[in-house]
Amino acid sequence: MPAILKVRNLVTKFHTLDGIVNAVNGVSFDLHEGETLAIVGESGSGKSVTVMSLLGLIPSPPGQVEGGTALFSGPGGQRDLLKLSRQELREVRGGQIGFVFQDPISSLNPILTIGEQIAESLVRHQMMSREKARERSIELLTVVGIPDPRQRYGNYPHQFSGGMRQRVMIAIAIACSPEIVIADEPTTALDVTIQAQILDLFKRLRETLGMAVIWITHDLGVVAGIAERVLVMYGGRVLEIAPVDDLYERPQHPYTHGLLGALPRLDERESRRLVSIKGNPPDLLIPVRHCPFAWRCEYAFDRCWQEIPPLSPAGIQHKVACFYSIEQGGPRSD
Amino acid sequence: MHRYFLAKLGQSILLLLGVLLLVFVMVRITGDPAALMMSRESSPEQLEAFREKMGFNRPVLVQFADFSSKAIKGDFGLSLHFRTPALQMVLERLPATLQLAAVGLLMAIVVAIPLGLVGGFNPGGLTDSVGRSLALLGQSIPNFWLALIMILFFAVRLGWFPSFGRDEIKSVVMPAFVMALPVMGQLMRLTRSAVLEIRGEDYIRTARSKGLEPKTIYFKHVLRNVAIPLISVIGVQFGYMLGGSIYIETIFAWPGMGQLLEQSIGWRDFPLVQAIAVFTSVIVLALNLLTDMAYALIDPRIRYGN
Numbered sequence: 001m002p003a004i005l006k007v008r009n010l011v012t013k014f015h016t017l018d019g020i021v022n023a024v025n026g027v028s029f030d031l032h033e034g035e036t037l038a039i040v041g042e043s044g045s046g047k048s049v050t051v052m053s054l055l056g057l058i059p060s061p062p063g064q065v066e067g068g069t070a071l072f073s074g075p076g077g078q079r080d081l082l083k084l085s086r087q088e089l090r091e092v093r094g095g096q097i098g099f100v101f102q103d104p105i106s107s108l109n110p111i112l113t114i115g116e117q118i119a120e121s122l123v124r125h126q127m128m129s130r131e132k133a134r135e136r137s138i139e140l141l142t143v144v145g146i147p148d149p150r151q152r153y154g155n156y157p158h159q160f161s162g163g164m165r166q167r168v169m170i171a172i173a174i175a176c177s178p179e180i181v182i183a184d185e186p187t188t189a190l191d192v193t194i195q196a197q198i199l200d201l202f203k204r205l206r207e208t209l210g211m212a213v214i215w216i217t218h219d220l221g222v223v224a225g226i227a228e229r230v231l232v233m234y235g236g237r238v239l240e241i242a243p244v245d246d247l248y249e250r251p252q253h254p255y256t257h258g259l260l261g262a263l264p265r266l267d268e269r270e271s272r273r274l275v276s277i278k279g280n281p282p283d284l285l286i287p288v289r290h291c292p293f294a295w296r297c298e299y300a301f302d303r304c305w306q307e308i309p310p311l312s313p314a315g316i317q318h319k320v321a322c323f324y325s326i327e328q329g330g331p332r333s334d
Numbered sequence: 335m336h337r338y339f340l341a342k343l344g345q346s347i348l349l350l351l352g353v354l355l356l357v358f359v360m361v362r363i364t365g366d367p368a369a370l371m372m373s374r375e376s377s378p379e380q381l382e383a384f385r386e387k388m389g390f391n392r393p394v395l396v397q398f399a400d401f402s403s404k405a406i407k408g409d410f411g412l413s414l415h416f417r418t419p420a421l422q423m424v425l426e427r428l429p430a431t432l433q434l435a436a437v438g439l440l441m442a443i444v445v446a447i448p449l450g451l452v453g454g455f456n457p458g459g460l461t462d463s464v465g466r467s468l469a470l471l472g473q474s475i476p477n478f479w480l481a482l483i484m485i486l487f488f489a490v491r492l493g494w495f496p497s498f499g500r501d502e503i504k505s506v507v508m509p510a511f512v513m514a515l516p517v518m519g520q521l522m523r524l525t526r527s528a529v530l531e532i533r534g535e536d537y538i539r540t541a542r543s544k545g546l547e548p549k550t551i552y553f554k555h556v557l558r559n560v561a562i563p564l565i566s567v568i569g570v571q572f573g574y575m576l577g578g579s580i581y582i583e584t585i586f587a588w589p590g591m592g593q594l595l596e597q598s599i600g601w602r603d604f605p606l607v608q609a610i611a612v613f614t615s616v617i618v619l620a621l622n623l624l625t626d627m628a629y630a631l632i633d634p635r636i637r638y639g640n
Binding site: 055057090091092093094101103106107108110111113117121124125156158172 | 535536537539540541542543544545546547550554555558559562632633634635638
C-alpha cells in the first residue's frame with residue numbers, strides 16, 4: 001500500500017510565558033491508503049498536537065511548527081502540508097482531510113442547525129447549491145445512522161444525544177469524501193455502549209468509503225478493535241510503531257509494556273493487580289538529550305541517559321526507540 | 335416558544351404585583367402617611383381631614399386592594415401639588431426620558447461594540463489597549479462630576495452645546511453622553527470577553543477544521559454567539575437608563591421623568607412618586623420581556639427549551 005501521508009521530523013513548540021513547551025520533537029510516520037493508524041499516548045504526549053500541526057489547527061501564537069515535512073498525496077498531486085499557504089490549507093481542511101473531535105457536545109455550534117453545519121462544508125468545498133447541499137446532507141445523515149434524517153436536518157445540537165451528535169460530527173468529517181479522516185479521541189466522551197456503536201460506524205464507513213483514518217486515543221482497548229497499526233507516543237516522540245497484533249503480542253518498548261500491563265484483560269485465568277507506570281509524564285518545558293522515558297524506566301542503563309534512542313527496526317514493520325531488549329534481557333544488539 | 339413566552343409573561347405580572355406592594359408599603363413604612371405627605375406645620379385637624387380624604391383611616395388590606403386595582407387601571411390619584419392626574423403628568427415627561435435613554439444607548443452601542451470586537455479579535459493590539467483604557471475610565475469616572483466638567487468646558491467655555499434644557503436638538507448630546515459613558519465601558523468589556531471566549535470554543539475549531547473562510551467563521555459562527563450575552567445586557571442597561579437618570583436629568587435640567595421624580599419627592603407629592611415608581615417598573619419589566627424574546631429568537635436552546 002502506498003503512503004498517502006508521509007510525516008518526517010515534525011517539530012512543534014509552544015512559546016508560553018513559562019518557557020518553550022517542546023510538544024512535538026521530531027515525529028515521523030507514514031499513513032497508508034485506506035488504513036487506520038492509531039496514535040496512542042497519555043495526556044500531553046503530543047498526539048493531538050502532532051495531527052493539528054499538520055493542518056495549521058494549533059492555536060498560534062503560542063504554537064509554532066518549527067520543522068519537518070508532511071507529504072500528502074491528494075487529488076492535487078503530492079504536496080507538503082507544512083508549506084501550503086493558508087488558503088491552500090483551507091482547501092485541504094474539510095475537503096481532503098476531515099476531522100472528528102473528542103467532545104461532540106462542545107464541538108457543534110449550538111445556534112446553527114446540524115443540517116446547516118454539514119451543508120456549509122459541501123457549499124464551501126464542492127460548490128454545491130444550497131438545495132443540493134441540503135439533499136446531500138440528508139443522505140449523509142442516513143449514512144451515519146440518524147433516524148428520520150429529513151426531520152432531523154433542521155434540529156439543533158441540543159436536541160441530540162451525545163452519541164447522535166458524534167454521528168453528526170462524523171457526517172461533517174466525511175461530507176466531502178476526504179482521503180483522510182483524523183479522529184481525535186472520538187469515543188472518549190461517550191459511554192461504553194455508544195463507543196461500540198461509533199467504532200462500528202467508523203469501520204463500516206472505512207470499508208465503504210475507503211478513506212485512511214488516524215485515530216488518536218489513550219485507550220489501548222479501543223485500538224485493538226479498529227486499527228491496523230499503532231504508533232505509541234511519549235513526551236512528543238514516537239517510541240514504538242507496529243502492526244496492532246504484533247504490538248499486543250510482543251511489545252518492545254518498556255513503556256508499551258507498562259501500558260499493556262495497566263490494561264485489564266478478560267482472557268486472564270488468574271486475577272492480578274493492574275500494574276501502573278511509576279512516576280509522572282515528562283515536563284515538556286525541559287528539552288531532553290536522552291531517552292524521554294528513562295526517568296520512569298526500570299530497565300534504563302547508562303546509554304539511555306547519554307543519547308536519544310533512534311527509531312530502529314525490531315521485526316516486520318515493527319520499529320522501536322529503545323536501547324534495551326526485554327526479550328533478550330539486555331541491551332539491544334544493533 | 336409559546337410556553338416560554340407565557341412563563342416569562344407570568345413572571346412579569348408577579349413582579350409587577352411585588353412592585354405595587356413595595357410602593358404601597360414604602361409610603362406607610364415610616365408611620366403615618368398623612369404626616370409624611372403633609373407639611374410639619376399642619377394642625378391635627380388638617381391631618382385628620384387629609385386622612386379621611388385619602389382613605390388612610392381604612393384597614394390596610396382594603397387600602398392595598400383599592401390602590402392596586404386603581405393602579406392597574408392607570409389611576410394613581412391626583413398630584414397633590416398640581417391637582418392633575420398623576421399618570422398624565424408622568425406620560426408628559428416620557429418622551430424626553432425616552433429620547434435621552436435612546437440616544438445614550440445608541441452612543442454606547444456605536445462606540446463599544448466595534449471597539450470590543452476589534453479588541454476581542456486582536457487582544458493586546460493598539461485598538462484593544464486604547465479601548466480598554468477608555469472602558470476603565472468610562473466605568474470609573476463619577477458621572478455627576480463629568481456632567482459638571484462638561485458643562486463648564488463645552489457649554490460655558492466653548493459654547494458648543496446648551497448647558498441645560500431641551501430646547502434644541504443638540505441639547506441631548508451632553509446628558510446622553512454622560513449617561514452612555516459607563517454603559518459604553520461595560521458593553522465594550524463584555525463584547526471583548528465574549529469574542530475571546532467564543533473564539534476559543536471547540537465549535538470554532540470545528541468550523542476551522544471544515545476549511546471555512548475566516549469571514550464565514552467570524553460572521554456566522556462567532557458574532558451570532560457573541561450577540562447572545564450582548565442582547566441581555568443591552569436590554570437591562572436600557573431599562574436602567576430609563577429609570578435611573580434622576581441626577582443627570584436634574585443637573586442638565588432635562589424635563590424628563592427623573593427630574594419630575596426629584597421634584598415630586600421635594601414636594602412630598604406621593605401620588606406622583608407612586609405613579610413614577612410603578613410606571614418605571616412597568617417599562618423595565620416590558621423591556622425585560624422584549625429582551626427575553628430577542629434572546630429566544632437567537633438562541634434555539636431557549637426557543638425549544640430543554
